[in-house]
Amino acid sequence: MTELDVTILMPCLNEAETLEVCIRKAQKGLEQCGVAGEVLIADNGSTDGSLEIAAKCGARVVHVADKGYGAALSGGIKDAQGTYVIMGDADDSYDFQSIAPFVEQLRAGYDLVMGNRFRGGIAEGAMPPLHRYLGNPVLSWLGRLFFGIKVRDFHCGLRGFNRERILALNLRTTGMEFASEMVVRASLENYSITEVPTTLSPDGRSRPPHLRTWRDGWRHLSFLLMYSPKWLFLYPGFFILGLGAILSLVLFPGQFDIAGIGFDIHTFIVGCFSVVMATQAIEFAVFARRFAASHKLMPQSQKQSFITEVFTLERTLLFAGCLIVLGFIGLLSCFLQWATSGFGPVEYTTMLRVLALSMTIMTVGVQTVFMAFFSAITEIPTK
16 A cells, blocks of 8 residues: 555656756645655656756656656656656646645546646747647547547646556557547546646746657547547448448439439449448448457447447358358359350440449458458457
């Protein structure tokens, strides 16, 4: 059992300019809250005297060899002695003296307490306009849309959490997207999450920040997509499938005119290809979700358990086999029609429609066979 209530954790990579003031504020914050705590510096290879500053100020240091923001924080969380951890950057942009709301909510039983800079106040020049008006709002909105997380400031670096609960998530990312992974995984595991207002000030460093707008923004966005197979694969797949199916059904009998514009065989082929693309996207969603559940990246939902029980490997292969046979029958009918003409010229549009539809059905069937086996591989137990 831990002896301390709170660990204030700061990742550090050459933060000599601002480290001391951050440590002093953190110590003051612990004192004002009246809690037993420590200040822990997760050093990621500093060479500018940061370690000496931390020792002089009475902070504890843990050395993390693996490089990256997330790697440093992971190492620090594992080494922390507090029941609760409050993490924040060591650039003097967050006010560690004002940690009382975080401590209060953690003691109330919340697993994760996020800071909200938009509610607490962002000082002039503290956040680039691109981050303030586009990056953070858009990524936070996507987080709420994809995962139903009621958090308005998805990427606030000042946050508190129950150490044991976060360790149980086995977070894996090593870069800036670690902040997103923590919130997403906590939400998927139905952890209790809340927000408290916090402030953001211009950092006190003379050098540029480690954050790179477009690179790290893309890493956050791609992470959100990869952890949401529904929005990455399933919903786009259903949309394309609906569009392709409508085009195929409407145009299979023959040309269809809208406002004097004739849609014929070429549009029909577009519809058939759309069905193939859509089927692949939907099957990717199934595979990604099963893979994530089997490797404990996401919890297995009741809906997923039901689908897995109903669509066993054998039943899926039987369904795929029926599609292959049906497509082959259509393909065979085209061949016989061609044979009856002495393998000479045939009526172009009619045969091509049957041929395209038959090949589409066969392709979907074969694709489903591969997906069924590929998906089943993820269920093989591993040590």
